[in-house]
Amino acid sequence: xxxxxxxxxxxxxxxxxxxxxxxxxxxxxxxxxxxxxxxxxxxxxxxxxxxxxxxxxxxxxxxxxxxxxxxxxxxxxxxxxxxxxxxxxxxxxxxxx
Numbered sequence: 001x002x003x004x005x006x007x008x009x010x011x012x013x014x015x016x017x018x019x020x021x022x023x024x025x026x027x028x029x030x031x032x033x034x035x036x037x038x039x040x041x042x043x044x045x046x047x048x049x050x051x052x053x054x055x056x057x058x059x060x061x062x063x064x065x066x067x068x069x070x071x072x073x074x075x076x077x078x079x080x081x082x083x084x085x086x087x088x089x090x091x092x093x094x095x096x097x
Contacts, residue, residue: 017043024077040080044069047078051087 021041028041042050047058047067061067067086070077 017045020075024072027072042078042080042083044076044078047083050080050083 021043024041044055044058047053048055051058053061058067058069062069067078068082070079
């Protein structure tokens with residue numbers, strides 16, 4: 001007889017993001033072994049929380065080349081260092097025309 005485990009959806013997605021980040025980190029380390037390890041990889045929800053902006057704003061900034069996203073297959077990821085550099089550079093959000 002199989003056991004059924006009930007998991008809170010938020011806990012499931014948090015764990016899913018954590019595992020996905022780890023797998024991507026490992027793959028990036030394989031591709032670029034000379035690069036310093038430990039680079040934080042963020043998903044769009046992380047970037048939204050960090051910048052206190054909506055997903056649409058992040059997508060708009062990507063379209064305007066303000067922020068850089070990295071695609072692996074259909075998944076979108078960001079490097080924390082690039083987000084921090086963006087904040088340090090002081091780039092302002094483009095005003096709507």
